Amino acid sequence: MASRTLRIGLIPGDGIGREVIPAGRRILEALPKSLGLSFSFVDLEAGFETFQKTGAALPEKTVDTLKQECDGALFGAVSSPTTPTKGYSSPIVALRKRLDLYANVRPVKSVKNTTMFPDPIDLVIVRENTEDLYVKEEKTYDTENGKVAEAIKRISERASSRIATMAGDIALRRQRVRDSTGQTGKSANVTITHKSNVLSQTDGLFRSTAREALAQAQFKGVTVDEQIVDSMVYKLFRQPETYDVIVAPNLYGDILSDGAAALVGSLGLVPSANVGEGFAIGEPCHGSAPDIQGQNIANPIATLRSVALMLEFLNEEKAAALIYKAVDANLEEGKYLSPDMGGQAKTTEVVEDILRRM
Ligand code: ATP
Numbered sequence: 361m362a363s364r365t366l367r368i369g370l371i372p373g374d375g376i377g378r379e380v381i382p383a384g385r386r387i388l389e390a391l392p393k394s395l396g397l398s399f400s401f402v403d404l405e406a407g408f409e410t411f412q413k414t415g416a417a418l419p420e421k422t423v424d425t426l427k428q429e430c431d432g433a434l435f436g437a438v439s440s441p442t443t444p445t446k447g448y449s450s451p452i453v454a455l456r457k458r459l460d461l462y463a464n465v466r467p468v469k470s471v472k473n474t475t476m477f478p479d480p481i482d483l484v485i486v487r488e489n490t491e492d493l494y495v496k497e498e499k500t501y502d503t504e505n506g507k508v509a510e511a512i513k514r515i516s517e518r519a520s521s522r523i524a525t526m527a528g529d530i531a532l533r534r535q536r537v538r539d540s541t542g543q544t545g546k547s548a549n550v551t552i553t554h555k556s557n558v559l560s561q562t563d564g565l566f567r568s569t570a571r572e573a574l575a576q577a578q579f580k581g582v583t584v585d586e587q588i589v590d591s592m593v594y595k596l597f598r599q600p601e602t603y604d605v606i607v608a609p610n611l612y613g614d615i616l617s618d619g620a621a622a623l624v625g626s627l628g629l630v631p632s633a634n635v636g637e638g639f640a641i642g643e644p645c646h647g648s649a650p651d652i653q654g655q656n657i658a659n660p661i662a663t664l665r666s667v668a669l670m671l672e673f674l675n676e677e678k679a680a681a682l683i684y685k686a687v688d689a690n691l692e693e694g695k696y697l698s699p700d701m702g703g704q705a706k707t708t709e710v711v712e713d714i715l716r717r718m
């Protein structure tokens with residue numbers, strides 16, 4: 361069998377990042393040899409502690425190593441200083457820019473026992489990650505009625521088209537996985553969200569470009585809907601089971617992603633990936649959780665699922681499926697759950713239970 365070696369950058373960052381990223385490495389090392397896949401690792405620095413030590417939150421060495429040597433990476437979390445700190449800005453935001461990781465992908469999936477909804481939730485939010493209000497072009501000026509502040513909301517055809525194309529690809533991949541595991545009843549679907557009833561030019565361009573991208577021949581098997589973002593919030597919280605893939609401009613995607621995470625129980629369960637052309641960084645959705653750091657009680661599942669998600673984007677679907685299955689089995693049995701899930705298991709005990717199942 362052909363074998364492939366993937367070089368993975370490990371960036372634990374701050375707080376519980378240092379406890380969950382080692383779990384991510386362990387699960388990669390535990391994948392069965394029969395997959396023909398092996399890994400090499402390189403430890404990399406970023407975060408607030410790194411900033412305090414070196415004056416740079418994202419050392420150039422970290423960026424260079426990722427660019428030159430790595431196929432993918434795992435990013436833990438970074439704490440944000442509580443008071444504005446001169447010279448500090450978020451290293452993950454910078455990394456997304458430097459590596460052109462233009463998509464933030466966030467699957468939200470319920471497992472029996474982890475949600476208050478009767479029907480299973482299994483959706484993915486695909487958030488555009490480079491523009492919209494996040495171009496951060498703001499200004500404040502004085503008028504005779506006091507200060508006025510403005511921000512630029514920039515939407516381009518190029519960014520809207522490539523994010524919609526990625527959403528279509530993800531919908532097709534999910535359909536393949538459902539087919540191969542004998543699940544029926546859900547067709548591949550992408551819902552485009554926007555607010556073009558108010559923002560007819562910016563969101564209007566996002567909407568029409570996404571529609572066009574998803575009308576390409578390769579997406580013949582994907583049904584396409586659209587929904588105004590406020591009405592989507594309502595439906596997401598009443599009938600989350602009806603969604604498959606949601607594609608959104610940056611700001612709506614940010615808000616929807618955090619909201620959707622609340623549907624399935626704990627922040628400690630929800631993974632994400634930052635994806636560009638041929639590169640992916642897996643990143644748990646939670647932050648550095650200083651309130652529980654150093655106690656070996658952080659839920660490692662968001663990270664383990666982020667590892668699987670990274671593997672999906674590196675075209676290692678089989679390896680990803682094994683990790684998802686082992687995690688789901690752990691949650692379904694419910695014997696080794698971390699405190700955020702109402703259990704008493706330590707981080708390392710949850711990891712060991714999941715490794716046993718692989
Ligand atoms: P940051 O500024 O880094 O985002 P935060 O204080 O906002 O830090 P989060 O990491 O965002 O903390 O977490 C919010 C809450 O969810 C905290 O109470 C935290 O303990 C809890 N939490 C987050 N991640 C996990 C996890 N993996 N396991 C258990 N609890 C978690």
Ligand code: MG
Nearest residue numbers: 646647648649
């Ligand atoms: Mg937080």
